[in-house]
Amino acid sequence: MMYPWQQQVWQQLSQRQQHAHAYLFKGQGGIGKRELAEAFVGLLLCQSPQQYQACEQCKACLLRKAGTHPDLQRVMPEEPDKPIKIDQVRALVDFVAQTAQLGGRKVVLLAPAEAMNTNAANALLKSLEEPSGNTVLVLLSDAPSRLLPTVRSRCQQLQCPCPSPEQSLAWLKEQRPEADTMLIAQALHWVGGSPLQALSLLSDEGVAQRATVVDAVKALLKGQQTASQVAESWNKLDLLRVFDWFFAWTQALLRQQLAGQADEQLEPDMHKVLGYLAQRSDSADVLAVQQWLLQQRQKVLGKANLNRVLLLEALLLQWASLAAKG
Numbered sequence: 001m002m003y004p005w006q007q008q009v010w011q012q013l014s015q016r017q018q019h020a021h022a023y024l025f026k027g028q029g030g031i032g033k034r035e036l037a038e039a040f041v042g043l044l045l046c047q048s049p050q051q052y053q054a055c056e057q058c059k060a061c062l063l064r065k066a067g068t069h070p071d072l073q074r075v076m077p078e079e080p081d082k083p084i085k086i087d088q089v090r091a092l093v094d095f096v097a098q099t100a101q102l103g104g105r106k107v108v109l110l111a112p113a114e115a116m117n118t119n120a121a122n123a124l125l126k127s128l129e130e131p132s133g134n135t136v137l138v139l140l141s142d143a144p145s146r147l148l149p150t151v152r153s154r155c156q157q158l159q160c161p162c163p164s165p166e167q168s169l170a171w172l173k174e175q176r177p178e179a180d181t182m183l184i185a186q187a188l189h190w191v192g193g194s195p196l197q198a199l200s201l202l203s204d205e206g207v208a209q210r211a212t213v214v215d216a217v218k219a220l221l222k223g224q225q226t227a228s229q230v231a232e233s234w235n236k237l238d239l240l241r242v243f244d245w246f247f248a249w250t251q252a253l254l255r256q257q258l259a260g261q262a263d264e265q266l267e268p269d270m271h272k273v274l275g276y277l278a279q280r281s282d283s284a285d286v287l288a289v290q291q292w293l294l295q296q297r298q299k300v301l302g303k304a305n306l307n308r309v310l311l312l313e314a315l316l317l318q319w320a321s322l323a324a325k326g
């Protein structure tokens with residue numbers, strides 16, 4: 001599946017006469033890099049492409065869709081949020097050295113590339129340096145700055161386009177015609193502008209989770225629940241999502257404190273709380289919390305071993321301390 005904001009980049013990519021032996025698809029999370037890469041992999045393997053798209057019917061397409069194409073290797077963490085292991089990369093290197101079984105190309109899809117540690121990335125370099133003629137490696141990354149420079153420089157880098165807010169809103173409205181336009185705009189704001197994350201928020205229990213988090217934050221500030229009680233009760237929530245909400249709230253606090261702007265429309269559920277906190281805290285403390293959030297978010301993204309309850313408790317204690325100052 002391709003998204004409307006990817007049409008142009010897809011045209012350029014799919015109509016190339018020759019392909020690089022390694023690509024790095026980069027761009028922020030939640031803009032459809034994976035879907036674009038999957039379409040590209042399909043095209044590279046398809047035996048009879050139709051108008052620069054995989055036909056979805058030939059033997060290669062059917063095998064790919066069944067997950068049994070012998071010349072396609074997917075390399076991902078064995079568990080979500082865990083590193084890609086060096087053994088996985090070694091298997092990839094062996095795969096690249098083999099002959100294609102269907103006589104066409106071989107393709108490797110590796111994501112997310114930043115999940116490789118230094119040893120794994122160094123093992124991959126061998127395949128990037130001595131490419132086998134008929135193999136294309138496709139790497140995906142939300143955080144290309146965290147890749148080894150030698151890995152980056154050996155790939156043809158493809159910046160995946162980010163939709164404009166208008167494109168995102170129009171697309172979300174098409175996906176969820178029944179949803180309230182204001183709720184769509186809020187969901188997009190809550191996830192930092194990513195349309196795919198906004199869609200999953202609108203589709204899964206995301207809206208309910210948001211209500212859970214907002215209610216708990218209010219209870220915490222009123223002293224009805226302790227930080228550790230709240231942290232325990234959030235064991236099913238998506239950590240990054242929670243971090244992104246708190247980050248957006250620190251942004252809203254700073255806008256109120258420094259520029260006198262209140263996000264009544266975009267944060268209706270937190271508007272009063274944010275107004276109260278903006279009065280009671282000073283910007284230096286809010287900035288400190290924001291810095292902390294950014295650092296911890298990197299750790300969450302970096303798949304470090306985390307104690308989620310302790311991390312959430314630390315977050316909530318800092319948040320409560322903002323109200324305790326005044």
Ligand SMILES: [Zn+2]
Nearest residue numbers: 046055058061
């Ligand atoms: Zn095909």
